[in-house]
Amino acid sequence: MLKKLSEEKLNELLECGISEFAEHGDRAKLCDIAKRADMSVGVIYKYYADKDAFFLACVRHSLSALENALNEMTAKADKPINYARTIIKTLQYFSATHPDYARMYYRITESSENAAEFAEEIEGFTSRLYTQFITAAQESGDIRQDIDPGLFAFFFDNLLMMLQFSYCCPYYKERFKMYGGSDILTKDDYVTEQLLKFMESAFTFEHADIRHRNGEK
Amino acid sequence: MLKKLSEEKLNELLECGISEFAEHGDRAKLCDIAKRADMSVGVIYKYYADKDAFFLACVRHSLSALENALNEMTAKADKPINYARTIIKTLQYFSATHPDYARMYYRITESSENAAEFAEEIEGFTSRLYTQFITAAQESGDIRQDIDPGLFAFFFDNLLMMLQFSYCCPYYKERFKMYGGSDILTKDDYVTEQLLKFMESAFTFEHADIRHRNGEK
Amino acid sequence: MLKKLSEEKLNELLECGISEFAEHGDRAKLCDIAKRADMSVGVIYKYYADKDAFFLACVRHSLSALENALNEMTAKADKPINYARTIIKTLQYFSATHPDYARMYYRITESSENAAEFAEEIEGFTSRLYTQFITAAQESGDIRQDIDPGLFAFFFDNLLMMLQFSYCCPYYKERFKMYGGSDILTKDDYVTEQLLKFMESAFTFEHADIRHRNGEK
Amino acid sequence: MLKKLSEEKLNELLECGISEFAEHGDRAKLCDIAKRADMSVGVIYKYYADKDAFFLACVRHSLSALENALNEMTAKADKPINYARTIIKTLQYFSATHPDYARMYYRITESSENAAEFAEEIEGFTSRLYTQFITAAQESGDIRQDIDPGLFAFFFDNLLMMLQFSYCCPYYKERFKMYGGSDILTKDDYVTEQLLKFMESAFTFEHADIRHRNGEK
DNA sequence: AATGAATGAGAATTCATTCAT
């Protein structure tokens, strides 16, 4: 039963860790995290070998939340453009409700040390998710055949990652405002549709007569 | 005349600072930087108030190099697709020759503290460059009218930033390989053309009749 | 009746304490001791005020074992040389069967704090045992009269203490091998006879006519 | 020239380290050592990798002082009994003038970790010194032939080590008083002669007629 | 009575910054 309590407390601890790591990167202080969670530093070391191990646990905790969010909505995938819209909106919602989780995601990538291990663990899910989807969409004729599905997924994910950072990380938020105007962070739907347009035919003006009716109307 | 000497030395110091900050983020140690530049920590404090000020100087130094590289190339901009290709290739070349500069770029964005100040200083150049170009291209009818030029520039820059990170930062390099295969870092032209295709018509299969004039006019 | 159970458990606890203190000195951790004894730290505090008190209890436990071993053997004391041989062999056997007890003995002497209290409690038994025996041997004419019996006992005990350390403590074991060869730890009888010879007439070469009745009478 | 200063300061630091390690074993705190030396903790880390490295440096410093003391007087070795007397007196003097150095010696032996390395480094000098001397004394007929010179040296050194501890370490001082009386620490010459007698013919009463005139009269 | 999770003071170590030379 003490176990039970720990379970809850542990989650709270991870949440606090995520907040602090999101805010300060690995300059986050364990004693601050503990204080924030209204516990003592000792508990952290009861459950995790050291600061790195605890950081990794925070990373995993935040990732699984993101994966859950993405998993929920991928069921209702249909047309690529709608699939993309759903993902964008999911990430917007996720960024709004869990800003620290997304910032955490950014913090991971700072470390040079375990780059390869981390990358596989962290990107594995989405890279497979996107690549599979795109391959399927190519097979069903919904996406042009002459693009490398892996790289297509890569560019797609790049746009989504940057979008998340732009909603959550201080620096990227400022940058977002520079490009989109100071109120851009409140115009989610507008951003979504613009991004879809961009992905649809960024540099192909001469085909602007194309009418995909991307959701609006 | 001592100024002259310092000028050179200072440049060397900044280069070393960039390398160390690129490698270790703000865990980079001033004494290591000084040692690498074959100077004493004292000089750093002679010219800069503190570590933050020195970091900012390193940022500026690496930025101006990037801006110079971009300025040179973008003069000869013609069709948007060629303009994009030129920028991509410039960044690829820049990433290959100055990997630390791009990593440095990434390091800047870690700090929450001076996000706003940094963003204006750092992104100002490219955001204006891209937005102006896109606006001009829209006016001359080369890019569809129904996209917000600011956001268009934003997405465009997002793709380019991620591309740079993917060529320079350990974590992103690994991620790049996961999407593109273990030899993707050596296939610059392939990546360029794929990215152009993506930007051209990512989700627009049904219009595959579009001529993919990828540069060869 | 719970007392009964505790009695057994307590002994086990002390044994584990002795092992850990022998191994780690006062860096031994109470939680490790408890774990080793398959109990909780709580019990230690149920029976002992603090770590020091528990350490003292471990000391007493190991001492009484040594005293019992010595008591058994020394009853049958006859000629001094045989008495000495008996003690040496007893300590060799004790060191082999209870290495931790002897190492524990060594650990006690590290602390400056309670030196005086400890010394009386710990050395009282043997110092009296040896001094009495030597005095008696002097009275019965078996040992030269012109030696201070206390100091004689002191030197004698010094040799025995060092012998024990040399069989049990890592550093002293290595040192033993340096002097006696790498297999010295397996040559108990040889060591015994050499030590007896040493004590018998260390610097008395010119009287080598002395009968070296080394026990076999 | 700053080097020169450091040299001195470094010695002072080592002296302070020796005092603190002698007093508290490895519970000695680096910050206390630094404070005692009127320096900052930082200096210790400038010169030594970590606490262990600094401890080892203290050990070496104290050992070389002991070796110097022993070296000085071993030149004038003649008869074994005088040689032994000289060594005993040297150690008594050394213990009186450098009590911390001798306690330091004791501290070394606490560690299980690097027992073998330490033993060779630390005991090498004296073990070779004593064994060589004894072998030589056997060859010249001054010491009985039927004793293993290595073990003889071992027992001899054991007595000397214990004597040193007995003059310097709190616990052993108390023990010494128990055996020799409360004023034994002030009766150096008496102890010397008693120890010589002990070594001369401990259990050889029947040859008490031997007259070596050990210094007195 | 027994448990063992939680506490938090304490100790090692790092590194930006200063300042005597």
Next chain:
DNA sequence: TATGAATGAATTCTCATTCAT
């Protein structure tokens, strides 16, 4: 002006001790 040794505040991690269950 340049140096780099020295400083010491700040941070990680440990473990004796407590106390709710």
